[in-house]
Amino acid sequence: MSRTYSVSDFDFALPPDLIAQHPAAERSASRLLDGRSDPPVDRVFRELPELLNPGDLLVFNDTKVIKARLYGAKASGGAVEALVERVLPGTREVWAHMRASKSPKAGAVVRFADAFDAEVLGRCGPDDGLFHLRLSGDPFELLEQHGHVPLPPYIEHGDSADDVRRYQTVFAREPGAVAAPTAALHFDEALLARLAERGVGTAHVTLHVGAGTFQPVRVESLAEHKMHSEWFQVTPGTVDAIARCRAAGGKVTAVGTTTLRALESAALVGGLQAGARETDIFITPGFDFQVVDRLVTNFHLPKSTLMMLVSAFAGYEPIMALYRHAIEQRYRFFSYGDAMLLERAQERSGD
Numbered sequence: 001m002s003r004t005y006s007v008s009d010f011d012f013a014l015p016p017d018l019i020a021q022h023p024a025a026e027r028s029a030s031r032l033l034d035g036r037s038d039p040p041v042d043r044v045f046r047e048l049p050e051l052l053n054p055g056d057l058l059v060f061n062d063t064k065v066i067k068a069r070l071y072g073a074k075a076s077g078g079a080v081e082a083l084v085e086r087v088l089p090g091t092r093e094v095w096a097h098m099r100a101s102k103s104p105k106a107g108a109v110v111r112f113a114d115a116f117d118a119e120v121l122g123r124c125g126p127d128d129g130l131f132h133l134r135l136s137g138d139p140f141e142l143l144e145q146h147g148h149v150p151l152p153p154y155i156e157h158g159d160s161a162d163d164v165r166r167y168q169t170v171f172a173r174e175p176g177a178v179a180a181p182t183a184a185l186h187f188d189e190a191l192l193a194r195l196a197e198r199g200v201g202t203a204h205v206t207l208h209v210g211a212g213t214f215q216p217v218r219v220e221s222l223a224e225h226k227m228h229s230e231w232f233q234v235t236p237g238t239v240d241a242i243a244r245c246r247a248a249g250g251k252v253t254a255v256g257t258t259t260l261r262a263l264e265s266a267a268l269v270g271g272l273q274a275g276a277r278e279t280d281i282f283i284t285p286g287f288d289f290q291v292v293d294r295l296v297t298n299f300h301l302p303k304s305t306l307m308m309l310v311s312a313f314a315g316y317e318p319i320m321a322l323y324r325h326a327i328e329q330r331y332r333f334f335s336y337g338d339a340m341l342l343e344r345a346q347e348r349s350g351d
Contacts, residue, residue, distance in 0.1 A: 002286055005316070007217045007225075010307040012323055019154050020336035023166045027188040031331055033340035035314065035322045036294075042329060045186045045339055046194075048296070054199030055250035057241055058296075061181040061259045062204040064172035066140065067147030069159075070096075072112035078102065080110050082118075083150055085130055085178060085210055086231075087139045093121070094139050095130040097211060104131070113146035126228065140175055150178045152214055152335050154301075167335070176208035176231070182298045182335045183256035201250075203241040205262040207232035207279075213258075217303055222284050227305065232262040233276035242272060242291065251293040257306050260313070263291040283309040285316055295342045299326055299333040315345035 024030045028046035043051075052058070068084040083097040104110060106122040110133075121132040135142055149159035149167050159167075169184040170192075195202070212228025219225050242252055242263075254260040265279035266272055267290040282305065295313055300306035311319045322340060331338045 003316075005222060005285055005308075005311075006220050007222065007303050008220065009316070010304070010311065011302045012320070012327075014302060014327065014333060018327065018330060018333050018337075020332035020334060020338075021155055021157065022162075023185065023336045024332075027166075027170075027186050028191045030186050031338040032186075033322060033326055033329075033331060033338065035318065035340050036343040038318070038321075040322055040325055040340075046191055048191065048341070049194045049198045049200065051341060052195070052198065052200045052253065053250065055201070055245065055248045056253060057201045057203060057245040057250055058195065058253050058255055059203045059205060059238065059242070059259050059263065060169070060171060060184050060187075060255045061207050061209075061262065062169075062171055062173050063177040063181060063206050063208050063258070064175040065150070065168050065177045065180050066175050067143045067164075068150040068178040069148040070112045070143070070146065071148070072110050072114075072118075074100065074104055074108060074110055080104070080112075082110075082112070082131075082133075083178060083211055084139070084143060084147075085125070086208070087176060092135045092137065092139060094118075094133050094135065095125050096133055097129075098131045112142075115146050116142050126226065150211070152179065154334055155336070171204075174206045174208075176206075178211050179209040179213050180335060181207075181209060181256045181258045183296045183339055185336075186296075186339055187255070201241060201245060203238040205232060205234050205238055205259055205266075207258045207262040209258050213306070214301070216301075217305060222282075222308065225282065225305070227280040227282040229278045229280040230258075230261070231276070232265060232279055234262060234266040234272070234274050236274040239266075239272055239274045252291060253294040253296060254292040255296045257295070257297055257300075257309050260292050260295055260309070264289060267291050283312050285312045287312045289313065289344055293344055295344075296339055297342065298335065298337055298339050299323065299331060301334065310342065313344055314342040318345065
């Protein structure tokens with residue numbers, strides 16, 4: 001009989017000094033906990049090519065983080081902080097989280113960065129928790145010029161030029177994320193070249209990571225949690241690359257939980273299919289994985305949906321043991337932290 005899990009099962013005590021405030025000096029110099037064996041093996045991330053076989057496939061998320069955090073003021077002078085969650089395609093409109101002493105009403109105008117205006121059109125999104133804004137110019141251009149890197153809430157310094165460079169993957173190309181696909185931050189051009197030399201293939205999906213990835217689960221029962229929604233796209237080329245990898249006996253490695261979410265969402269009905277849509281998939285223990293064999297991922301927040309996802313993938317007890325090992329060995333946690341390599345615990349259905 002399968003076990004029923006509650007949110008508290010995914011809690012753990014993390015010393016605050018293990019929360020990485022800055023990235024490693026070099027991307028591929030981060031540590032890599034190889035969790036495919038018991039006991040696990042402590043490695044360096046640049047060793048990854050030797051851990052994969054020729055014919056294997058790495059799938060990356062090519063989303064690009066936008067400078068989504070804005071500071072401004074209402075006409076009354078009251079300070080406003082906004083975090084753009086989504087740019088609506090083909091418009092000057094965005095959905096945004098906003099913090100102010102008093103929430104602006106529909107029709108109000110907010111001046112951001114003392115450079116451009118945003119008209120409040122109303123509330124929107126899940127439970128009307130977001131604000132619908134119309135900007136006075138192209139959103140991507142205005143954010144690039146006047147926005148700030150949307151560093152996660154547990155990073156305690158303001159964004160710097162180094163964050164502009166390092167809170168972004170080296171292959172980012174599709175703007176729209178408000179959080180980085182952090183497992184991919186460990187890859188640099190030299191490592192990608194070595195993977196190619198070894199005969200490891202690469203493919204891409206796009207999933208625009210939302211701020212909801214940092215939201216705590218506020219209910220004890222997993223069944224009561226409402227998952228945030230994110231836009232993703234899987235191209236025909238990526239579907240074909242995965243099919244070729246499978247046919248040749250290779251393994252598919254998802255780089256990051258966002259890549260895994262996109263691939264498994266695209267395979268929920270009738271096998272892996274190309275296309276673009278929203279996903280609010282909530283992966284918890286017992287989930288039947290269809291696409292991904294291995295996962296490269298960072299260390300996640302206690303009681304988070306991502307802790308539940310990796311536990312579903314590699315097994316609850318193995319994940320908790322890996323986290324205990326990581327804390328004992330003083331691995332660095334969260335977005336700017338170290339990574340681990342996991343193997344799927346359950347067999348794909350039909351194998």
